[in-house]
Amino acid sequence: MISRPLELASRLRPPPRDFDAFFYVNVGALCVFFLLFGSRFVLAPGLGADFRLPQAGERATGRLTTEVVIAVPSTNLALVDGAVVDFKRLGVWLKESVKAQAERTGSSAPRLLVLAGEGLPARDLAEVYALAADAGFSGVLLATDEAGGGGR
Numbered sequence: 001m002i003s004r005p006l007e008l009a010s011r012l013r014p015p016p017r018d019f020d021a022f023f024y025v026n027v028g029a030l031c032v033f034f035l036l037f038g039s040r041f042v043l044a045p046g047l048g049a050d051f052r053l054p055q056a057g058e059r060a061t062g063r064l065t066t067e068v069v070i071a072v073p074s075t076n077l078a079l080v081d082g083a084v085v086d087f088k089r090l091g092v093w094l095k096e097s098v099k100a101q102a103e104r105t106g107s108s109a110p111r112l113l114v115l116a117g118e119g120l121p122a123r124d125l126a127e128v129y130a131l132a133a134d135a136g137f138s139g140v141l142l143a144t145d146e147a148g149g150g151g152r
Contacts, residue, residue, distance in 0.1 A: 066141055067110035068097050073117035075124050087127060094135035109138035116142060 070090070071079040078090045085093060094112070101110040112132045116125055125142075132140045 066113035
């Protein structure tokens with residue numbers, strides 16, 4: 001460092017020879033702080049801590065039966081009773097199937113099981129739900145595969 005014209009070297013503190021006691025007090029205070037107040041929640045807020053899935057008894061996991069089953073493999077296409085229909089005709093078919101179920105079983109609100117295709121957009125699935133609600137279904141269930149069980 002050039003300090004001769006202003007004689008800056010004479011105004012600076014000399015470099016310390018060793019660490020003073022204040023340094024060790026600071027390090028000790030930091031260690032105590034992290035030991036007392038540190039937790040997995042504070043130091044790593046993005047990580048889960050001992051997460052367990054909720055458990056349900058047998059009464060809560062009853063299986064629901066469905067009276068009507070349709071398959072929706074792609075956009076605006078549904079397979080019902082061996083016939084291929086678009087969503088406009090699907091609405092009519094769903095209304096007819098609700099009437100047929102009411103005559104057959106006396107139940108006025110059957111459930112619908114939808115076998116949705118893998119690439120089916122959520123918009124189309126929501127449209128099928130709306131058609132089912134308009135037809136008079138009491139509920140719509142979505143069929144899924146087991147995780148990682150790719151059926152091919």
